[in-house]
Amino acid sequence: MSDRIEILIEEPGNTEEIEVVAIEVKVGDTVAAGDPLLEVATDKANMEIESPSAGTVAEILVEEGAIVPVTQLLMVLSA
DSSP states (O other), X not given: OOOEEEEOOSXXXXXXXXXEEEEOOOTTOEEOTTOEEEEEEOSSOEXXXXXXXXXXXXXXXXXXXXXXXXXXXXXXXXX
């Protein structure tokens, strides 16, 4: 059984929403720890979300250009 790795905004601070600027992977891609998964923007800065560990992209739950709550699950990897 594979492990499910949920990709979320780790430390949103006072931000309530983010914009998904770019998605760097697609479902089925194999990623290594540190590989860029997506870029998001807050009202203060853009940031890249990196893979916390090696795995395969199982689900992408947002679309480029979407504005979503910082609590939104963005992506799921399987390890």
